[in-house]
Amino acid sequence: MSDNSAPTLIGSTGDSLREAFGKALSEIAPDYPNLVVLDADVAGGTGVHNFRKAHPDKFVQCGIAEQNMMAAAGGLAAVGMLPVVTGFAVFLTRAYEQARLSIAYAGRNAKIVASHPGLDVGPDGASAQAFEDLAAFRAIPGMTVISPADPVEMKLATRAVLDFNGPVYMRTGRSGAKRIFGEDHVFEIGKGQIVRHGKDVTLIGCGVEVARCLEAADLLQEEGINARVVNMATIKPIDAELLTRCARETGCIVTAEDHNVYGGLGSAVAEAIVQGQPCPIEYVGIKDRFGSSGEPDELAELYGITAPFIATAAKRAIQRKRELA
Numbered sequence: 001m002s003d004n005s006a007p008t009l010i011g012s013t014g015d016s017l018r019e020a021f022g023k024a025l026s027e028i029a030p031d032y033p034n035l036v037v038l039d040a041d042v043a044g045g046t047g048v049h050n051f052r053k054a055h056p057d058k059f060v061q062c063g064i065a066e067q068n069m070m071a072a073a074g075g076l077a078a079v080g081m082l083p084v085v086t087g088f089a090v091f092l093t094r095a096y097e098q099a100r101l102s103i104a105y106a107g108r109n110a111k112i113v114a115s116h117p118g119l120d121v122g123p124d125g126a127s128a129q130a131f132e133d134l135a136a137f138r139a140i141p142g143m144t145v146i147s148p149a150d151p152v153e154m155k156l157a158t159r160a161v162l163d164f165n166g167p168v169y170m171r172t173g174r175s176g177a178k179r180i181f182g183e184d185h186v187f188e189i190g191k192g193q194i195v196r197h198g199k200d201v202t203l204i205g206c207g208v209e210v211a212r213c214l215e216a217a218d219l220l221q222e223e224g225i226n227a228r229v230v231n232m233a234t235i236k237p238i239d240a241e242l243l244t245r246c247a248r249e250t251g252c253i254v255t256a257e258d259h260n261v262y263g264g265l266g267s268a269v270a271e272a273i274v275q276g277q278p279c280p281i282e283y284v285g286i287k288d289r290f291g292s293s294g295e296p297d298e299l300a301e302l303y304g305i306t307a308p309f310i311a312t313a314a315k316r317a318i319q320r321k322r323e324l325a
Contacts, residue, residue, distance in 0.1 A: 013177065013178050013179075014176060014177060014178075014179050015151045016047070016151075016172070016173055016175055016176050016177055017115075017148065017151065017154045017171075017172040017173035017177050017207075018045070018046055018115040018172040018173060018174060019047045019050075020047070020151035020152075020154040020155055020172075020177070021046075021048075021113060021115075021154050021155075021158055021172045022046065022047025022048045022050040022051055023050050023155075024154065024155040024159070025037065025047075025048065025051050025084070025158055026050045026051045026053075026054045026055065028158065028159055029051065029054070029055050029058060032162055034080060034081050034082045035058055035081075035082045035162070036058050036060060036076060036081050036082065036083050036084070037051050037055075037058060037059050037060065037084045037086060038060045038069050038072065038073055038076075038083055038084065038085045038086065039059065039060070039061055039062060039069075039087070040062050040063065040064055040065065040066050040069050040086075040091065041061065041062075041063050041064050042087055042088060042091075042115075043059075043086075045115060045116065045174075046088070046113070046115040047115065047172065048086050060072075066087055066091050066092055066094045066095040067097070067098050069085055069087070069095065070085055070092075070095035070099050070102060070103065071095075071098045071102045073085045073102070073108070073112075074098070074101075074102030074103045074108045074110060075102070076110070077108035077109050077110045078106070082109065082110075082111075082162065083110045083111070084110075084111045084112075084113060084162075085110065085111065085112045086113050086114075086115070087115070088115055088116040088121075088128065088130075089114035089115065089116055089117040089130035089133045089171065090116070090121075090127070090128050090129065090130040090133075092112060092114050093133060093136060096136055099112060099140065099143075099167075099169075100140050103167045104140045104141060104142050104143050104167045105141075107142070107166075108167060109167070110167055111161050111162065111167070111168045111170065112137070112167070112168065112169045112170070113161075113170050113172060114133060114169065114170070114171055114172065115171075115172045115174060116128065116130070116174045117147075117171045117172075117207070117258065117259070118130065118131060118207075118257075118258030118259055119286070119291060119296055119299040119300055119303060119305070120174045120208065120258060120296050121291070121296075122174065122175070122293075122295055122296045122299065123293050123294065123295070124293070125291065125292060125293035126290040126291040126292055129291035131259055131260040131286045131290070132259070132260050132263065133169075134147065134171070134235055134257070134263065134264040134265065135260065135262060135263025135264050135267070136263075137169035138235060138236045138263065138264070138268065139263070140167075142166060142167060143167050143168070143169055144164065144166060144167065144168045144169070144189060144236060144237070145169050145170075145234070145235045145236040146161065146168060146169070146170040146171070146189065146233055146234050147170070147171040147207040147233060147265075148171075148172075148207070148233050149177075149180055149181075149205070149206070149207060149211070149231050149233055150177050150178060150179055150181055150210070150211070151177055151179065152179065152180070152183065152185050153180070153181055153185060153187055153233060154172065154177075156185065156187035157170065157189075157233065160187055160188070161189075164189055171207055173208060174296070175208075175296050177208065177211075178208075180195065180210060180211055180214070181195075187233065189234050190234050190237050190239060191234065191239050191242070192204075192230050192231060192232040192233070192234070192239035192243070193230065193231045193233075193242075194228060194229070194230055194242075194246075195214065195229050195231050196214060196227070196228060196229035198217065198226040198227040198228035198229070198250065199226050199249065199250055200220075200225050200226045200227060200228075200318060201220075201225065201227050201228070201250055201251075201252050201253070201254060201317055201321075202227070202228045202229075202230055202246040202247070202249075202250045202252070203216060203217060203227050203228065203229045203230070203253075203254050203310060203314060204230045204232050204243075204246075204253060204254065204256070204265070204269055205230070205231065205232065205255070205256040205265075206231070206233060206235060206257055206265050207257065207258055208258055209256035209258060209284070209305065209310075210229070210231045212256060212300075212305070212307045212310055213229045213254075213256055213307075214229055215307035215310075216256075216307040216308070216310035216311040216314065217229050218307075219307055219308065219311040220311050220314055220315075225314065225318065227314060228246060228249075228250055230242065230246060232265060232269070235264065235265050235268050236268060238268045238269065238271075238272050240272040240275070240276055243269060243272045243277075244272070244273070244276030244277045247273050247276065247277035247278070247279040248277045251279055251280075251321045252279050252280040252281070252314075252317035252320065252321040253269065253273065253279060253280070253281045253282070254281070254282045254310060254313045254314050254317050255269050255270075255281065255282075255283055255284065255285070256285065256305060256310050256313075257284070257285045258285070258286075258300070258305060259285055260285060260288055261283040261284075261285040261287060261288065262288060264285065265285075266281070266284075266285060269281065279321065280317050280320035280324070281317070282313040282314070282316050282317045282320075284304065284309055284310050286303055286305070287304070291303070
């Protein structure tokens with residue numbers, strides 16, 4: 001069995017995930033003649049302004065009418081088109097019923113790509129910060145849910161999503177993202193990946209939290225704690241085989257996400273672990289509250305999802321493991 005490992009290359013901040021998505025979509029569009037991108041008047045904010053400029057004949061402006069846009073995507077998919085619905089995560093929750101009925105229930109091959117998730121929205125504040133989108137879309141039967149970690153993975157995930165047959169919800173991001181992976185990175189829907197080996201605790205992140213997990217592992221190493229880091233870009237279906245292996249080999253787990261601790265990555269990990277290899281789990285995420293205005297990094301510190309908080313959670317998990325030994 002492969003160890004699902006990948007070399008890490010954490011470094012400078014580059015493109016945001018939304019820009020990486022928009023550029024990738026524009027570049028690979030010629031490979032998908034039936035591709036059409038739907039926008040709710042936020043192309044500049046989702047990264048698809050790149051696509052609109054390069055492929056105006058494949059771009060549909062739906063206006064600020066997310067429910068209509070989502071239903072239209074279902075109709076387009078029904079006649080053989082490959083629709084990609086784009087918007088801000090919080091606004092796409094307006095169209096949850098249409099995503100459920102017109103896309104998932106109908107079995108349509110449509111993709112939903114959401115920018116501005118979680119605290120990454122920053123100054124726009126609580127009304128624009130979606131902390132529950134992963135939980136909501138994960139609960140829709142047949143919906144695949146993805147949250148890539150860096151611009152390299154976002155580019156790979158964009159093609160993988162278009163090649164995948166079935167409805168997908170994928171998060172991007174507003175802020176510049178730290179580069180984690182090299183050009184040799186491999187992305188596969190449904191597979192997690194060990195990006196740093198360790199034996200004392202497993203730190204599992206998705207999206208922007210993967211880079212913070214790597215930073216936390218460095219902090220823990222200074223204290224003699226050897227942390228494993230896993231990039232769990234696919235939240236549904238989650239890689240239960242890898243999770244069981246990590247639980248067995250390290251004995252405790254920390255999950256980290258820019259999302260409510262209820263219903264997202266942490267819940268998905270716990271559901272898999274309890275059926276495979278139960279062990280102590282600590283959750284780093286938004287503690288069931290609404291957000292506030294501020295710069296993303298400041299908010300991440302305020303809401304306790306930065307590297308020091310992950311490291312502290314790891315020490316709690318290790319202590320719980322020792323108490324059970």
